[in-house]
Amino acid sequence: MPWDMLINLGLGVALGLLGGVFGIGGGLVAIPVLGVLFGLDQQLAQGTALVMVVPNVLMALWRYHQRNRIDPWHALALGVAGFLCAWLVSLYAVRLDGSYVRLGFVVFLSLLALYNFARMFMDKGTPSRELRHPWPWLAVLGGFAGALGGLFGVGGAVLATPVLTSLFGTSQVVAQGLSLALAAPSTGITLGIYAWHGQVDWMRGVPLAIGGLASVSWGVRLAHGLSETLLRSLFCGFLLLCAIALALR
Template sequence: MMPPVAELAGLVVALLATGVVAGLLAGVFGIGGGAVIVPVLYQFLLLLGIDHDLVMQIAVGSSLGVIVPTSIRSFLAHRAHGAVDEALLKEWLLPVPLGAIAAGFLIAIISGEALRIVFVVLATLMALRLLFGRQSWRLGADLPGRTVRVVVGFLIGLFSTLMGVGGGVFNNAFMTLYGRSMHQAVATSAGVGVLIAIPGVLGTIWAGWGRAGLPPLSLGFVNLLAVLLLIPVTMAMAPIGARLAHRTSRRRLEIGFGLFLLVVALRFLVSLV
């Protein structure tokens, strides 16, 4: 049974508000906002009575659908500042999408519960990095050799797609731990989001194609209604976030985002009990 009109209206407002936050995060952190979108869509779909075994997959796929235009716009905004490491992006043109494609195969075969466990583990690691990481931490003065970079690119594509995120936090950590500036890491992460989201969307469409129990207006695990509601707002807010990233102190934003991720991880953990 569908929720009352008032409840649906409230959910639409919540989704639009989420788009504002997700778009700002896309610009500020160089991410696609998926860490915000996935848990909200998860709740949205549960309230609509969607099959519990499919909710997480649909949230992840739909989040990736939103990240495609958001990441592109965020990347173009950051590129205008000249901070993008285009050499690294070119090197990752193959390994990052391959990781995203591999994640699509996994999403097709693992349960929604397993996908939530992945989200809990990775979100917790992301939160701890944001809350307790220090910009002074270094593993090296420059990025490691090509083999390591290729493996890292593949893993960023894999884990980010499984979470329905653009890979910004993972890439930011990698680049800054190896001596790159936060501004360059953020700008480059927006480009990484493009490399993840496009094959990730195609993979999740394939993974969910023909599944019974999908909500109306779905292409596989990508729900077009959720995507269409969120895209305009996130695209409008991403350039604003990009401008803030170049003139705003980041520490409070990192702490707030880290705490949010911990709350989300706890919520998913409770749902597994």
Template sequence: MSIPRLAAAGVAVGLLSGLLGIGGGVVLVPILVLLMAMAQKNAQATSLAAITLTALAGAITYGIAGDVVLVPAAVVAGAGMVGTVLGAELVHRMSERALRALFAVVMVAVALRMALAPEVGSGAGELAHLDPLVLLGYVGSGLLMGLLSALIGIGGGIVMVPLLVIGFGFTPHEAQGTSLAAMVPISLMGAWRHARRGYTDWRAGLVLGVGGVVGAPLGAAAAQVISEVWLQRLFAVMLVVSAVQLVLRARRRPTR
């Protein structure tokens, strides 16, 4: 894996991260496996290492624009780190085919909801306090984000952003910025947990992450001038494409 190829892949993933508020793992993992011949588990672990830097760059850009809601981000991140620990322990015991197929179904359902109902909330200000039910929702969302992050090697934004928009009334920009902020500690925890088993390639992750740092601010800046309705539709398309990738890859691999 040459440094220029890794850096180019990182820039592309960073653009997606900044534009859509996702870590980019749904694109990065297939790139590492199909184009760079990395084993699946190593690709997932290394993806999390790269996502840490990419998400940090995107979160800073969104934060400067005022689109990171700090209280939800902190709660989601705390719960997500717990979910990441659980996911890292389960990754060797679950069938990858079943997990990916289920996740693909969820992504398609969320994509349809966002594409067919593009209306957005008025903002997250009224949801930033620690009302018990709202707090419980953030904790549950964080656990899911962390669990999927460790199991599939994604940052979790592909699930968190629709949850924040549909379930908590965030605008797409607020959801993307808040998701990226929570993603930083969650992805780092996942990469570290996988590194304990020798799966994380920190060198490749660093190069990919630096490339992502270059691309993420450009994507985030573009997101600030794109219509929120079209941003939701673009995210929905990304979800469907990712779901197809997951199903196709699951069918090619034997069930464990």
């Protein structure tokens, strides 16, 4: 048991660091790791990962806001829509066959990685703190991203980040901060639904959360020190590796 605790704490530190860098709470890595290394089925891996993701997202959101103020109206539009859609879809997701959910998750990550890779060669405008489209359109993005988060446990923030940079014209760092504002309420309600249906391993999830909280601030600091191009390239490779790891299970 002590060794298991130490392993989970160390894993939480690594995942919290990645979550801070990419603004996603570390769940995208935690789900494949919990499935591949620890043999958890897809829904149980997703629910257990959320135990770590929720506090990591809240910590990272606070750190991003400290360094790069997040507009409260933008955060509200994303967060409310994401919360409602995540709640409704997660009620359905916990009843699905785990193998189909895992396959859908792999396809989602692969397409998102390819899209981010293609965007590196597209003509891009100058990033800005001002949105190209009126802020109520953020509610549409929040609803769709929240639905993905309810289905896969995580993923809403990962979808929102490239959409915010490409369609709304924000910088990568601003997009990651707004994505965390979207993820905070939606991951919270999704964790509650998964826990209610017994799809959470608390003995594994709590040490992951403690380790993640210890390192997520370092990840946020690192993200603000990287160039825009490097951060996007790392984000793309990160998504692809997660998809490959889960597909090989």
